Amino acid sequence: xxxxxxxxxxxxxxxxxxxxxxxxxxxxxxxxxxxxxxxxxxxxxxxxxxxxxxxxxxxxxxxxxxxxxxxxxxxxxxxxxxxxxxxxxxxxxxxxxxxxxxxxxxxxxxxxxxxxxxxxxxxxxxxxxxxxxxxxxxxxxx
Amino acid sequence: xxxxxxxxxxxxxxxxxxxxxxxxxxxxxxxxxxxxxxxxxxxxxxxxxxxxxxxxxxxxxxxxxxxxxxxxxxxxxxxxxxxxxxxxxxxxxxxxxxxxxxxxxxxxxxxxxxxxxxxxxxxxxxxxxxxxxxxxxxxxxx
DNA sequence: GCATCAAGCTTGAAACAGTCAAGCTTGAAA
DNA sequence: TTTCAAGCTTGACTGTTTCAAGCTTGATGC
Numbered sequence: 510x511x512x513x514x515x516x517x518x519x520x521x522x523x524x525x526x527x528x529x530x531x532x533x534x535x536x537x538x539x540x541x542x543x544x545x546x547x548x549x550x551x552x553x554x555x556x557x558x559x560x561x562x563x564x565x566x567x568x569x570x571x572x573x574x575x576x577x578x579x580x581x582x583x584x585x586x587x588x589x590x591x592x593x594x595x596x597x598x599x600x601x602x603x604x605x606x607x608x609x610x611x612x613x614x615x616x617x618x619x620x621x622x623x624x625x626x627x628x629x630x631x632x633x634x635x636x637x638x639x640x641x642x643x644x645x646x647x648x649x650x651x
Numbered sequence: 652x653x654x655x656x657x658x659x660x661x662x663x664x665x666x667x668x669x670x671x672x673x674x675x676x677x678x679x680x681x682x683x684x685x686x687x688x689x690x691x692x693x694x695x696x697x698x699x700x701x702x703x704x705x706x707x708x709x710x711x712x713x714x715x716x717x718x719x720x721x722x723x724x725x726x727x728x729x730x731x732x733x734x735x736x737x738x739x740x741x742x743x744x745x746x747x748x749x750x751x752x753x754x755x756x757x758x759x760x761x762x763x764x765x766x767x768x769x770x771x772x773x774x775x776x777x778x779x780x781x782x783x784x785x786x787x788x789x790x791x792x793x
Numbered sequence: 794g795c796a797t798c799a800a801g802c803t804t805g806a807a808a809c810a811g812t813c814a815a816g817c818t819t820g821a822a823a
Numbered sequence: 824t825t826t827c828a829a830g831c832t833t834g835a836c837t838g839t840t841t842c843a844a845g846c847t848t849g850a851t852g853c
Contacts, residue, residue: 521766524779526699527786528771529681532674533715534790539671551839557668565802573675578840580803602801602848624663629670631789637666640785644669647773647782648676693810707831720811722832744819744830 534628542622546615547589555582556591556608556616557623564603591615676770684764688757689731697724698733698750698758699765706745733757 536550543553551572558571569579583606586592591612597603608616629637678692685695693714700713711721725748728734733754739745750758771779 520776520779521769521771522762524771524783524786525677525765525769527783527790528673528677529696530790531670531786532677535670535674537715549838554671557671566800573679574839575841576802577804577842581839597801600801600849604802620664623667627663627667629663629666629789631791632785634662636785636788637662639781640789641666641669643774643778643782643785644666644673646778647771648669648672649773691809708829716810717812718831719813719833723810739830742820742830746831 531628538627539623542619545622546619548615548619549585551578551582552586553619555579555586556612556619559592559606559608559612559616562605562607564597564600564605566603568606586612673770680768680770681765684761687764688761690757690761691727693720693724694728695761697721697728698754698761701734701748701750701754701758704747704749706739706742706747708745710748728754 539553540550543550546553548556554572555568558568563571565576565579565583568583569576572579572582583592583594587594590609593607593609594604595607597605629640632640681695682692685692688695690698696714697710700710705713707718707721707725710725711718714721714724725734725736729736732751735749735751736746737749739747771782774782
Protein backbone atom coordinates (compact mmCIF):
# COMPACT_ATOMS: atom_id res chain seq x y z
CA UNK A 510 0.00 0.00 0.00
CA UNK A 511 1.32 3.40 -0.91
CA UNK A 512 -1.18 5.02 1.38
CA UNK A 513 0.45 4.17 4.67
CA UNK A 514 4.03 4.43 3.49
CA UNK A 515 3.66 7.80 1.81
CA UNK A 516 1.60 10.30 3.75
CA UNK A 517 2.99 13.06 1.54
CA UNK A 518 1.32 11.57 -1.51
CA UNK A 519 -1.98 11.35 0.33
CA UNK A 520 -1.78 15.04 1.24
CA UNK A 521 -1.10 15.97 -2.35
CA UNK A 522 -4.06 13.93 -3.47
CA UNK A 523 -6.31 15.76 -1.10
CA UNK A 524 -5.00 19.13 -2.20
CA UNK A 525 -5.45 18.09 -5.80
CA UNK A 526 -9.07 17.31 -5.04
CA UNK A 527 -9.54 20.69 -3.40
CA UNK A 528 -8.13 22.55 -6.37
CA UNK A 529 -10.33 20.50 -8.64
CA UNK A 530 -13.32 21.38 -6.53
CA UNK A 531 -12.51 25.07 -6.69
CA UNK A 532 -11.91 24.86 -10.42
CA UNK A 533 -15.31 23.28 -10.86
CA UNK A 534 -17.00 25.93 -8.77
CA UNK A 535 -15.32 28.60 -10.82
CA UNK A 536 -16.43 26.93 -14.04
CA UNK A 537 -20.01 26.97 -12.81
CA UNK A 538 -19.64 30.59 -11.80
CA UNK A 539 -18.29 31.55 -15.21
CA UNK A 540 -21.13 29.74 -16.94
CA UNK A 541 -23.70 31.51 -14.81
CA UNK A 542 -22.18 34.94 -15.41
CA UNK A 543 -21.95 34.21 -19.12
CA UNK A 544 -25.58 33.10 -19.27
CA UNK A 545 -26.68 36.42 -17.77
CA UNK A 546 -25.12 38.16 -20.75
CA UNK A 547 -26.37 35.65 -23.30
CA UNK A 548 -22.97 34.03 -23.76
CA UNK A 549 -21.69 30.49 -23.41
CA UNK A 550 -18.71 29.59 -21.26
CA UNK A 551 -16.31 29.42 -24.17
CA UNK A 552 -17.47 32.75 -25.52
CA UNK A 553 -17.01 34.33 -22.12
CA UNK A 554 -13.51 32.89 -21.85
CA UNK A 555 -12.63 34.30 -25.24
CA UNK A 556 -14.00 37.71 -24.30
CA UNK A 557 -12.09 37.65 -21.05
CA UNK A 558 -8.82 36.87 -22.82
CA UNK A 559 -9.29 39.65 -25.35
CA UNK A 560 -7.14 42.15 -23.48
CA UNK A 561 -6.27 43.83 -26.78
CA UNK A 562 -5.93 43.17 -30.49
CA UNK A 563 -4.48 39.75 -31.20
CA UNK A 564 -4.39 37.00 -33.79
CA UNK A 565 -6.45 33.83 -33.85
CA UNK A 566 -3.47 31.81 -32.80
CA UNK A 567 -2.77 34.04 -29.84
CA UNK A 568 -6.36 33.77 -28.67
CA UNK A 569 -6.32 30.00 -29.10
CA UNK A 570 -3.20 29.77 -26.98
CA UNK A 571 -4.71 31.94 -24.27
CA UNK A 572 -7.79 29.76 -24.29
CA UNK A 573 -5.53 26.69 -24.45
CA UNK A 574 -7.44 25.13 -27.29
CA UNK A 575 -6.95 24.39 -30.99
CA UNK A 576 -7.11 27.23 -33.51
CA UNK A 577 -10.08 25.52 -35.17
CA UNK A 578 -11.95 25.78 -31.92
CA UNK A 579 -11.10 29.46 -31.67
CA UNK A 580 -12.46 29.88 -35.19
CA UNK A 581 -15.74 28.40 -34.02
CA UNK A 582 -16.04 30.63 -30.97
CA UNK A 583 -14.98 33.79 -32.79
CA UNK A 584 -17.58 33.04 -35.46
CA UNK A 585 -20.27 33.21 -32.80
CA UNK A 586 -18.91 36.40 -31.27
CA UNK A 587 -18.63 37.99 -34.70
CA UNK A 588 -22.26 37.12 -35.46
CA UNK A 589 -23.24 38.94 -32.28
CA UNK A 590 -21.26 41.98 -33.35
CA UNK A 591 -18.88 41.74 -30.41
CA UNK A 592 -15.66 41.16 -32.29
CA UNK A 593 -14.17 41.92 -35.70
CA UNK A 594 -11.71 40.07 -37.89
CA UNK A 595 -9.46 42.64 -39.55
CA UNK A 596 -6.56 42.20 -41.89
CA UNK A 597 -3.32 41.88 -39.96
CA UNK A 598 -1.17 44.98 -40.57
CA UNK A 599 2.00 43.08 -41.43
CA UNK A 600 1.07 39.41 -42.02
CA UNK A 601 -1.50 38.87 -44.72
CA UNK A 602 -2.06 35.28 -43.59
CA UNK A 603 -3.18 36.32 -40.14
CA UNK A 604 -6.36 37.96 -38.91
CA UNK A 605 -6.29 40.64 -36.29
CA UNK A 606 -9.10 40.31 -33.79
CA UNK A 607 -10.50 43.55 -32.37
CA UNK A 608 -13.40 44.03 -29.99
CA UNK A 609 -16.16 46.31 -31.20
CA UNK A 610 -17.50 49.04 -28.93
CA UNK A 611 -20.30 46.70 -27.80
CA UNK A 612 -17.80 43.91 -27.35
CA UNK A 613 -15.67 46.05 -25.11
CA UNK A 614 -18.66 47.21 -23.10
CA UNK A 615 -19.88 43.63 -22.66
CA UNK A 616 -16.41 42.57 -21.63
CA UNK A 617 -16.42 45.16 -18.87
CA UNK A 618 -19.79 43.95 -17.65
CA UNK A 619 -18.55 40.36 -17.76
CA UNK A 620 -15.45 41.12 -15.72
CA UNK A 621 -17.61 42.90 -13.19
CA UNK A 622 -19.94 39.94 -12.87
CA UNK A 623 -17.06 37.49 -12.60
CA UNK A 624 -15.61 39.30 -9.61
CA UNK A 625 -18.99 39.65 -7.93
CA UNK A 626 -19.94 36.68 -5.75
CA UNK A 627 -16.95 34.73 -7.00
CA UNK A 628 -15.98 31.63 -5.03
CA UNK A 629 -13.09 33.74 -3.71
CA UNK A 630 -15.32 36.34 -2.09
CA UNK A 631 -15.07 34.50 1.24
CA UNK A 632 -11.42 35.46 1.65
CA UNK A 633 -10.08 38.66 3.15
CA UNK A 634 -7.92 41.01 1.08
CA UNK A 635 -4.85 39.76 2.91
CA UNK A 636 -5.74 36.14 2.25
CA UNK A 637 -6.35 36.91 -1.39
CA UNK A 638 -2.88 38.39 -1.64
CA UNK A 639 -1.38 35.27 -0.10
CA UNK A 640 -3.36 33.08 -2.45
CA UNK A 641 -2.26 35.16 -5.40
CA UNK A 642 1.37 34.72 -4.48
CA UNK A 643 1.03 30.96 -4.20
CA UNK A 644 -0.86 30.69 -7.47
CA UNK A 645 1.68 32.79 -9.32
CA UNK A 646 4.45 30.56 -8.08
CA UNK A 647 2.56 27.40 -8.97
CA UNK A 648 1.70 28.61 -12.44
CA UNK A 649 5.13 29.96 -13.27
CA UNK A 650 6.81 26.72 -12.27
CA UNK A 651 4.73 24.49 -14.45
CA UNK B 652 -14.26 54.28 -15.06
CA UNK B 653 -14.27 51.80 -12.25
CA UNK B 654 -10.67 50.96 -12.95
CA UNK B 655 -9.07 54.05 -11.45
CA UNK B 656 -11.55 54.53 -8.63
CA UNK B 657 -11.52 50.94 -7.42
CA UNK B 658 -8.10 49.37 -7.21
CA UNK B 659 -9.60 46.58 -5.12
CA UNK B 660 -11.73 45.46 -8.03
CA UNK B 661 -8.71 45.38 -10.31
CA UNK B 662 -6.87 43.16 -7.84
CA UNK B 663 -9.80 40.77 -7.66
CA UNK B 664 -9.92 40.61 -11.42
CA UNK B 665 -6.30 39.64 -11.56
CA UNK B 666 -6.74 36.99 -8.89
CA UNK B 667 -9.78 35.67 -10.68
CA UNK B 668 -7.70 35.34 -13.81
CA UNK B 669 -5.00 33.51 -11.91
CA UNK B 670 -7.43 31.03 -10.44
CA UNK B 671 -8.92 30.51 -13.87
CA UNK B 672 -5.47 29.93 -15.25
CA UNK B 673 -4.67 27.36 -12.60
CA UNK B 674 -8.01 25.67 -13.11
CA UNK B 675 -7.31 25.43 -16.82
CA UNK B 676 -3.84 24.04 -16.24
CA UNK B 677 -5.26 21.42 -13.93
CA UNK B 678 -7.93 20.52 -16.46
CA UNK B 679 -5.23 20.04 -19.08
CA UNK B 680 -3.17 18.01 -16.63
CA UNK B 681 -6.12 15.75 -15.85
CA UNK B 682 -6.84 15.25 -19.54
CA UNK B 683 -3.24 14.36 -20.24
CA UNK B 684 -3.06 11.87 -17.38
CA UNK B 685 -6.36 10.37 -18.49
CA UNK B 686 -5.16 10.07 -22.08
CA UNK B 687 -2.12 8.08 -20.95
CA UNK B 688 -4.50 5.48 -19.53
CA UNK B 689 -6.90 5.59 -22.47
CA UNK B 690 -9.54 7.54 -20.57
CA UNK B 691 -11.34 10.81 -21.17
CA UNK B 692 -11.46 13.60 -18.59
CA UNK B 693 -14.94 12.72 -17.42
CA UNK B 694 -14.05 9.06 -17.09
CA UNK B 695 -10.99 9.97 -15.05
CA UNK B 696 -13.05 12.20 -12.79
CA UNK B 697 -15.52 9.39 -12.22
CA UNK B 698 -12.73 6.97 -11.43
CA UNK B 699 -11.14 9.44 -9.05
CA UNK B 700 -14.41 9.90 -7.17
CA UNK B 701 -14.99 6.17 -6.81
CA UNK B 702 -13.53 5.97 -3.33
CA UNK B 703 -15.77 3.00 -2.62
CA UNK B 704 -19.08 1.42 -3.60
CA UNK B 705 -21.75 4.03 -4.25
CA UNK B 706 -24.95 4.64 -6.18
CA UNK B 707 -25.31 6.45 -9.48
CA UNK B 708 -26.76 9.45 -7.70
CA UNK B 709 -23.87 9.67 -5.28
CA UNK B 710 -21.39 9.54 -8.11
CA UNK B 711 -23.29 12.19 -10.06
CA UNK B 712 -23.23 14.48 -7.04
CA UNK B 713 -19.52 14.00 -6.57
CA UNK B 714 -18.97 14.77 -10.22
CA UNK B 715 -21.45 17.66 -9.91
CA UNK B 716 -23.38 16.65 -12.97
CA UNK B 717 -26.78 15.23 -13.81
CA UNK B 718 -27.50 11.53 -13.19
CA UNK B 719 -28.10 11.06 -16.90
CA UNK B 720 -24.58 12.23 -17.56
CA UNK B 721 -23.24 9.80 -14.98
CA UNK B 722 -25.13 7.03 -16.77
CA UNK B 723 -23.26 7.94 -19.95
CA UNK B 724 -19.85 7.91 -18.31
CA UNK B 725 -20.45 4.73 -16.32
CA UNK B 726 -21.59 3.03 -19.54
CA UNK B 727 -18.16 3.70 -21.00
CA UNK B 728 -16.31 2.53 -17.92
CA UNK B 729 -18.43 -0.60 -17.76
CA UNK B 730 -17.67 -1.37 -21.40
CA UNK B 731 -13.98 -1.23 -20.52
CA UNK B 732 -14.50 -3.61 -17.65
CA UNK B 733 -13.45 -1.08 -15.03
CA UNK B 734 -16.68 -0.80 -13.13
CA UNK B 735 -19.72 -2.94 -12.36
CA UNK B 736 -23.37 -2.15 -11.76
CA UNK B 737 -24.61 -4.45 -9.04
CA UNK B 738 -27.98 -4.68 -7.39
CA UNK B 739 -28.13 -2.43 -4.37
CA UNK B 740 -28.30 -4.56 -1.19
CA UNK B 741 -31.27 -2.72 0.34
CA UNK B 742 -32.82 -0.54 -2.35
CA UNK B 743 -33.94 -2.40 -5.43
CA UNK B 744 -34.31 0.85 -7.39
CA UNK B 745 -30.69 1.76 -7.00
CA UNK B 746 -27.56 0.35 -8.57
CA UNK B 747 -24.42 -0.13 -6.57
CA UNK B 748 -21.32 0.81 -8.46
CA UNK B 749 -18.21 -1.23 -7.68
CA UNK B 750 -14.78 -1.04 -9.25
CA UNK B 751 -13.46 -4.25 -10.71
CA UNK B 752 -9.95 -5.38 -9.92
CA UNK B 753 -8.69 -3.73 -13.11
CA UNK B 754 -10.69 -0.62 -12.31
CA UNK B 755 -9.13 -0.37 -8.89
CA UNK B 756 -5.64 -0.90 -10.29
CA UNK B 757 -6.20 1.73 -12.96
CA UNK B 758 -7.51 4.12 -10.35
CA UNK B 759 -4.32 3.75 -8.36
CA UNK B 760 -2.24 4.43 -11.46
CA UNK B 761 -4.38 7.45 -12.25
CA UNK B 762 -4.02 8.95 -8.78
CA UNK B 763 -0.29 8.44 -9.03
CA UNK B 764 -0.12 10.21 -12.37
CA UNK B 765 -2.32 13.06 -11.16
CA UNK B 766 0.01 13.86 -8.28
CA UNK B 767 3.10 13.54 -10.44
CA UNK B 768 4.08 16.75 -12.24
CA UNK B 769 0.89 18.41 -11.12
CA UNK B 770 0.74 22.19 -11.45
CA UNK B 771 1.13 22.27 -7.67
CA UNK B 772 4.45 20.45 -7.65
CA UNK B 773 6.28 23.80 -7.62
CA UNK B 774 5.16 24.54 -4.08
CA UNK B 775 6.82 23.40 -0.89
CA UNK B 776 4.95 21.23 1.59
CA UNK B 777 4.45 24.25 3.82
CA UNK B 778 3.07 26.32 0.95
CA UNK B 779 0.76 23.51 -0.01
CA UNK B 780 -0.63 23.45 3.50
CA UNK B 781 -1.25 27.19 3.37
CA UNK B 782 -2.92 26.85 0.00
CA UNK B 783 -5.07 24.04 1.28
CA UNK B 784 -6.28 26.16 4.18
CA UNK B 785 -7.21 29.03 1.89
CA UNK B 786 -9.00 26.77 -0.57
CA UNK B 787 -10.97 25.07 2.17
CA UNK B 788 -12.12 28.42 3.46
CA UNK B 789 -13.03 29.65 -0.02
CA UNK B 790 -14.96 26.52 -0.87
CA UNK B 791 -16.82 26.30 2.40
CA UNK B 792 -17.97 29.88 2.19
CA UNK B 793 -19.48 29.67 -1.25
C1' DG C 794 13.41 34.39 -59.51
C1' DC C 795 11.57 29.98 -58.08
C1' DA C 796 10.76 25.81 -55.55
C1' DT C 797 9.94 24.17 -51.16
C1' DC C 798 8.48 24.08 -46.66
C1' DA C 799 6.28 26.04 -42.68
C1' DA C 800 2.77 29.09 -40.54
C1' DG C 801 -2.02 30.97 -40.08
C1' DC C 802 -6.62 30.14 -40.71
C1' DT C 803 -10.83 27.66 -42.14
C1' DT C 804 -13.77 23.70 -43.10
C1' DG C 805 -16.02 19.29 -42.24
C1' DA C 806 -16.46 15.11 -39.75
C1' DA C 807 -16.50 13.03 -35.59
C1' DA C 808 -16.36 12.20 -30.58
C1' DC C 809 -17.32 13.89 -26.09
C1' DA C 810 -19.87 16.49 -22.48
C1' DG C 811 -23.78 18.22 -20.64
C1' DT C 812 -28.77 19.48 -20.01
C1' DC C 813 -33.56 18.56 -20.19
C1' DA C 814 -37.92 16.11 -20.56
C1' DA C 815 -40.16 11.75 -20.44
C1' DG C 816 -40.70 7.24 -18.85
C1' DC C 817 -40.02 2.97 -16.03
C1' DT C 818 -39.48 0.54 -11.67
C1' DT C 819 -39.52 0.63 -6.90
C1' DG C 820 -39.96 2.54 -2.01
C1' DA C 821 -42.47 5.09 1.36
C1' DA C 822 -46.14 7.23 3.34
C1' DA C 823 -51.00 8.53 3.76
C1' DT D 824 -53.87 0.46 -1.65
C1' DT D 825 -53.33 4.51 -3.57
C1' DT D 826 -50.49 8.14 -4.28
C1' DC D 827 -46.30 10.42 -4.53
C1' DA D 828 -41.36 10.68 -4.59
C1' DA D 829 -36.77 8.62 -5.58
C1' DG D 830 -33.39 6.17 -8.61
C1' DC D 831 -32.11 5.21 -13.03
C1' DT D 832 -32.32 5.12 -18.09
C1' DT D 833 -33.38 6.78 -22.71
C1' DG D 834 -33.60 10.05 -26.43
C1' DA D 835 -33.19 14.53 -28.35
C1' DC D 836 -30.56 18.43 -28.40
C1' DT D 837 -26.81 21.99 -27.68
C1' DG D 838 -22.17 23.12 -26.97
C1' DT D 839 -17.31 21.92 -26.81
C1' DT D 840 -13.25 20.00 -28.61
C1' DT D 841 -10.14 17.47 -31.52
C1' DC D 842 -8.41 15.82 -35.86
C1' DA D 843 -7.37 15.64 -40.73
C1' DA D 844 -7.41 18.13 -44.94
C1' DG D 845 -7.07 22.10 -47.58
C1' DC D 846 -6.14 27.03 -48.86
C1' DT D 847 -3.37 31.24 -48.77
C1' DT D 848 0.73 33.47 -47.55
C1' DG D 849 5.64 34.09 -45.65
C1' DA D 850 10.31 32.60 -45.37
C1' DT D 851 14.20 29.96 -46.78
C1' DG D 852 17.47 27.96 -49.91
C1' DC D 853 18.94 27.17 -54.57
